Amino acid sequence: MKEQTLKTQNEVTWTLICSVFSSVLGSVQVGFHTGNINSPQMIIEAFFNVTWMLRYGERMSPHMLTLLWSLTVSILALGATISSFFVAMLANHFGRRKSILMINLFSLFAVVLMSASKMANYIELLIVGRFVMGLFCGLAMTLIPLYIQEVAPTHLRGAFSTMNQLSYAMGIFIGQVVSLESVLGTDKWWPFMLTMSIVPAILQMLTLPFCPESPRYLFINCQREQEGVQELQRLRGTPDVWGEVGEMKEEAAQLLDAPEVTLCQLFTLPSYKRPIVITFVINCSTQLSGFNALINYSTKIFLGAGVPHAQLTTLGVGIVNILSIIMSVLLVEKTGRRTLLLIGQLTMAFCNILLVISVATMDLIGPYVFLIFASVLLGAALYTWFQVPETKGRTFKDVAAEFHQADPILMNNTNKLEPRQAPRGH
Template identity: 55%
Template sequence: MNCFSPTQVIEEFFNQTWKEQFQEPMSLHALTMLWSFTVSTLALGATVSVLTVGIVADHYGRCNSILIANSLSLMAVAFMGVSKTAGSLEALIVGRFLIGLFCGLNMTLIPLYIQDISPTRIRGAFSTMNQLSQTVGIFIGQIMSLENVLGTSRWWPLMLSLSAILAILQTPEAQDILEEIEKMKEEAANLKGTQDVTMLRLFIVPSYKQPILIALILNASTKLSGFNAIINYSTKIFRLAGVAHPTHTSMGIGAINILFTIFSVFLVERLGRRSLLMFGQFVMAICNMLLTLSIATLHLVGPYVFLLFIGVLLVAILYTYF
């Protein structure tokens, strides 16, 4: 194994495809912008689906919505899988957007279902299991992206298509819970004196304002914590820092993330979610400042590279408690 990452392999695909289409090489600035846009289209797709998940879930039901999300995953795999063969940058970008739609629906619907079926006294631990599955998935993805696995110029489309496996496996599970979801709907329909809560009412009714504000701030702080940027660019950051095996270092961060997620399953019910959130937010802010300082001074020698390692490590650990 060497220090190359799938980022470099896909950037080479960008360069080659751009040259074939426009008969000139891509500039470094254009390559950076295109790669950043390709990465961010997932977040864009997730944002769109999160904003519309209430409408989808109310219209089709949670079970059918999960099936719709799985269909989006399979469509995304089809686009990303053929992008290299077709020599199409657009197909890869569309695939990333579709997988973002899938992620947005899943990360909203599945935690809701987990909370519905979890015993109240250990609901926090059950919710953390969802985070654990995500960290395990990230780590498996890092393994698959190694050059002697699927992170090569030949097999990277297959690497991006692995999400189809989980979508296919999840489909029977979604169908199995249909009967239970229908029972929940019957119980909800029997409640008297309730009123349907629309998106507009959430922002108009005074009693909803504080919970909505807290939810928005907490979710925004989680997504703006920098963790996703570290996952997407950790190999490049470590390479710029002069690390001999940056890919392996990134995998180490993923393994530590899993370890502390498991630890948080037992910790969340002991210390409480509010205490962990407040502590995590405070330390995360310090870590982000530490990372900014260390990345800005990568050209220097001395303790700054050490600060980079500490900052990345702490961000990975603290993210498990959000």
Template identity: 35%
Template sequence: MDSAKQLTGTLALAVFTAVLSSLQYGYSLGVINAPQKVIEKHYGLALGVWSERAGVLSGNTTEEDEFLDVGQHPAVVMYWSLSVAIFSIGGMLSSFLVGFVGDLRGRIKGMLMVNVLAVAAGLLMGLCRMWKPHIMIISGRAVMGFYCGLTSGLVPMYIGEIAPKAYRGALGTLHQLAIVIGILISQVIGLDFVFGNDDMWPLLLGLSGAPAVLQTFLLPLCPESPRYLYIVQGKEQEARKSLHRLKGTYDATPDLEEMRREKEEADREPSVSILSLIRSSVYRQQLSVALMMHLSQQLSGINAIFYYSTAIFARAGVAQPVFATIGVGVINTLFTLVSVALVDRAGRRTLTLVGLAGMCCCAVAMTVGLKFQNEYSWMSYVSMSGVFLFVSFFEIGPGPIPWFIVAELFSQGPRPAAIALAGCCNWSSNFLIGMTFPYIQTWLDSYVFVLFAVLLLGFTVYIYLRVPETKGKSFEEIAAVFHKDRKKLAQGSKEATELQQLKTSTDA
């Protein structure tokens, strides 16, 4: 076997260390849901709208108000909604800074610097009882969202640049695997008999900063990205040392030669900022593909599934629907492992198409199940099966692949700006779904998944027509695919112009 393709201990350590940020991202996504009622109660106490002794609303309230659940009080609803939404807002804002942070001091030092944010966020939430819990938690969630917006770009960028070509897909998928493991951990330890109770909930939230502490100790042991060292900083010898640390003893000349050509091309191009990337016709096709891949992930309806799953299981007569929801988290994790095993064999394009088409069929099945489950009891099992299969198809392709394929589609020059734009697109669409889904659900009721089925069909057709396969290709070869398409397009446009000119002269 070619030694350049071997997975060394140093490479394994580097990838493991990087995806600790992804684990933290997943944990932060899921941790806020389980203890919702407990947190709302403490918000009510802090706001003076709930009396723990009396167990009723207090203050200037009417007799009718005293029978309202504290979670329905307008002030509590507002602060709770903000606690959830502020995470996505923080991610949207910081995603624009991914390229700047990654290029400022390098990928490793960039991840090391932003860990300060994660530790600060964990402390704000873990110590929230020391002051006003609603202010402390909202502040902590905002800072954690800002941190996750940065790392959701830095981690795929770093892994994409250090991974051997043969394993780039599998290692890139580990970002998503760590996210779903983080979500699963938060679901399990968020159970009321573990940490999701009246006494331990601040610790549950505060633990979201724990992976950053471990990562801070491990990052100095990891080599910097060779592509960053050579192409951005021009340090060929340091890039060579980094390659040997990552891949073992082998002839690094072909890898360095590929980087040299990429550096020469990058040096000929002007600096690629986010704005110039948007305006550039050269990268328009790659950018369209990158953004569409991220939109297909967030607008697929996966967040709606997690929102609906507990209610679907409850209607199906599951005694403890919360455990069934944890079962969805386990399925989530298992099928991400399937993607890790298949992505470098079946290919990115194939797995994404299979995943999206499968999700589309599941969305139709769930619509039928939700519509008729009151008339036919067995229809509830159709809905339950639809939930499990929907999640399985999502994690096979549409879940993990958009995160790392952006790093494959772009050369070193525009890569940071492209990852920043794709990350912003991901966070923005996530926020949009989070804010609008309750209204869509009220409007469409059991037909809510018809909307997602239509979107999934559209994404499937787009990816079939426009997305090339990147499996086993170097960054140079992938760029050549788009360059060839642009030449064909330009040639076609030129021929069309010539034909029009000929027609005009003939008519004259």
């Protein structure tokens, strides 16, 4: 009977599928604006030159053109970095689902600015629009995985979380396709091409309001137990969800009993320092892997290396990216997160070394820039091997307990505290 109950609770329901699908429409937007700026580089640079000529009566210098184009590409990451600091405040105040809906306002506003840049002959509108889109990207790429992890069953959390990355890769590929010169990447249509992300944005705003809020958020952040149970029952398709309810109640009680932690302790106590360092290393290995450089500049890199049909080769990069993520979806619950992370880090390090050999020219340090990426990945792989724990099939409470075991100071302080009253439902 117990095995049958667990099986029923862990079934994948249409409500769960629709919730994940609706949430990752935000990741499609992020990927789209990551991949669509690559192929039409020369056309947009020509727009920069024309605008500069109208404004100052002379052509833009190559140095200024390179500087402005680099700013246009990289300012997306700057916006994402800034907005990421506000994720926790937004998610805890408004909830996961409502926050994902709200940030679409950034996306829609960014699209308006970017698409109007050519009509108004203002380079600044394109750059500011990319920055605003970056604000959306930083929030979306943190809120969406958080929502997915909290609505998915523990044994399927890895596979469902990978859907966020798959949607991001699909967005990159769609952006690469529509930005081709044979599609919308032309002097006339590139501003319209930038507006195409409005489709998943509107679709998400129409569907996500009908999806459940994160039960974990309702239990732990809001202490709205009855509502949390109802949302969990919708997600699991059964009224028998008391096993998960008990786990969340226990986690909520532990959080209430936990001592307050200062900013200094956050970076010194082993129970907090280790997960922070793990998060930092993994994110550095992702952002400094060379992937973003290849996605943003692959057409120019392939042209410089003498590769024929550089734009089509860029599409090949997008296809390989999608296929590798599909493999991760199929393997993540079998091999584990840590193993796939190690394989990815080592493979990308090897590919960066190959790029050093194959690329003939780049500015500043030339092809040896990929040696920097390779070094970061090799260092991250060593850290992953020795320090990163496996989380396959483990609850949030289990993972947190492993870190707390390494911190006798925190455990002693917790034991000295008098138990507080557990949260009650409203």
